[in-house]
Amino acid sequence: MNFVYMSIxxxxMILAIIGLRKLLINKVPHLVFEFLWILVLVRLYIPYDFATDHNFYNLLYGIRGKLAETDIFNIDFKNYYIDRTFVEFVTMSSFKYLFTLVWIVVGLMVFSYFWHDYISAKKIWKNAVPATATEQVQNLLQKKGLNNKFDVRESKEISMPMAYGVLHPTIILPAGFDTNxxxxxxxxxxxxxxxxxxxxPFLxxxxxxxxxxxxxxxxIWMIYRYIGRDMEISCDMHVLDQIGSNNRESYALSLLEMASNKGKDMTFYNGFTKHLVRERTVAIMKYKKTSIKAAIFSVLLPVVVFLLFGTSDNYVFGDEIEAGEMEVVIVEAPELPNYREIFVPFSELEPYLVKNDAQTIDxxxxxxxxxxxxLEEGLTEELHVNTEVAMYQYSGTLQLVDADLEKENFVSYYSGSLYRK
Known part of the structure; x- marks a missing residue:
């Protein structure tokens, strides 16, 4: 499993999840979408190779094969595949060196941007002091039966409450935050x-x-955009689980009030952002307890997405064999005749005639x-064909040029000429 294939x-998967999100938003718990994004991260960085016969990628190869077979877009069935050209290109030494250089340089630039944001966020956390509302926060969490192990601080450098920290998870309130x-x-x-x-924050x-x-x-940048949305809405839904659906309107008004504050959005803080207020407000107002039907569907959805998009195809590239990623086992074939003789009605042969080449009636x-x-008959290199055309008998030997293995048969392709007797 190579890096480029995992990224593709x-x-x-991202396109599929975005489509599902458009269709199912506010119909299934947003926690489902968070879990789907985590599946994308698994596909990106865990090099497993769980191949199945039925997934999206095999479907693409199947469609490609049918197009090649029917020659709709002038794709030669035997010699030319788009994926082969792509694989040969990305495995070229010059491409690898150039891509690696550009990848490192731009990657460091992106990292430096986020590193500056990280330092700014950590500075705010370090300069924050224990909040005067700490006791009120702890009492609230205790009343709701929630764990109150998180620190509570306040800072003059922010205008909206924020959640920060992986090793030291902290709720940071703006200085002078109105607790009344x-x-x-x-x-x-x-x-x-x-x-x-x-x-x-860890995610x-x-x-x-x-x-x-x-x-x-x-x-991949779409994950950065959408997972932030789903984290915010998911938290809104968890809050409503605590305060009850009867308080949807007051919670939505609280969201609007906090989002009206002017503040800078920061990568490493979670908070009441002014962006996406409309989407979050709609989700809040449509909130309802998850039904059994929706719960079952929510469990099945990630499984289906994983099986369709998270598994690998069973198509073997030549470069995978050359790189030693695939093991080739040569098994000696049983003794079989190297030819097979059949009589074929001309109507079955006619679609395969080369009509543009010079040919005579002979x-x-x-x-x-x-x-x-x-399968039990095995492949044969030569096919002796007899047919009848307009009262004349034709026969000849065709040579094997390609074959596909199906469950019970070889789908074989032969080329050659037949001659009138």
Whole structure:
């Protein structure tokens, strides 16, 4: 499993998840979409090779094969495949060296951008002091039966509450944060708590590292965009689980009030961002307890997505064999005749006639005549064909040029000429 293939597979998964998100948003728990994004990260960085017969990639190869067989787009069935050209290109030494150089240089530039953001975020955390509302926060979490192990600080450098930290998870409140507005206060604290409970800061760090490595894949940047949305909405849904659906309107108003504050969005903080307020408000107002039907569907959806897009195709590239990624085992074939004789009605031969080449009534040229041969009979190099055309008998020997293995037969292709007796 090579790096480029893993990145391409992840790109297809991203497109599929974005499509599902458009169709199913507010119909299934947003936690499902977070889990689907994690599956993309698994596909990106865990080099497993779990091949199946039925997945999206085999479907693409099947369609490609049918197009080549029917020659709709003038693709030669035997010699030319788009994927072969692509593989040969990306395995060229000059391409590898150039790509590696550009990959490292741009990757370091992307990393430096996020590193500056990381240093700024850590500076805010270091300069923050224990919050005066710490006791109120702890009492709220205790009342809701939630773990109150997280630190609570306040800072003059921010205008909105934020969740920060992997090793030292912390809720940071702006200095002078009004705790008298009970509804707003509870909404803010519970929202930031959910970010820490579900390890969103850690996930953000992972995504940033992935962007630094896979910066060349534009669809990887879509993860950065969408996973932030789904983390925020997921936290909103968890808060509503705590305060009840009857408080949807007040929670939505709290969201609007906090989002109206002017503040800089930072990569390594989670908070009440002013962006995506409309999407989050709609999700809040449509909130309802997950039904059994939706719960079952939510479990099955990631499984289906993984089987379709997270598994590998069973198509073997030549370079995989050359690189030693695939083991070739040569098994001695049983003794079989090297020819097979059949009589074929002319109607079955006519689609394979080479009509553009020079030919006389004495000769019929055939190109890649397709026939099925049972597995037990084995492949034959030569096919002796007899047919009848307009009361004349034709016969000749065709040579094997290609073959595909199906469950019970060889799909064999023969080319050659038949001559009138």
């Amino acid at each position: 597979s992840a790109a297809f 507005k009970t509804i707003v206060f509870e909404a803010v604290i519970l929202h930031e708590y959910m970010h820490l409970k579900y390890h969103h 953000q760090h992972i995504i940033v590292l992935i962007l630094c490595v896979n910066w060349f894949n534009p669809l 000769e019929l040229k055939l190109n890649e005549f397709k026939t099925l041969i049972p």
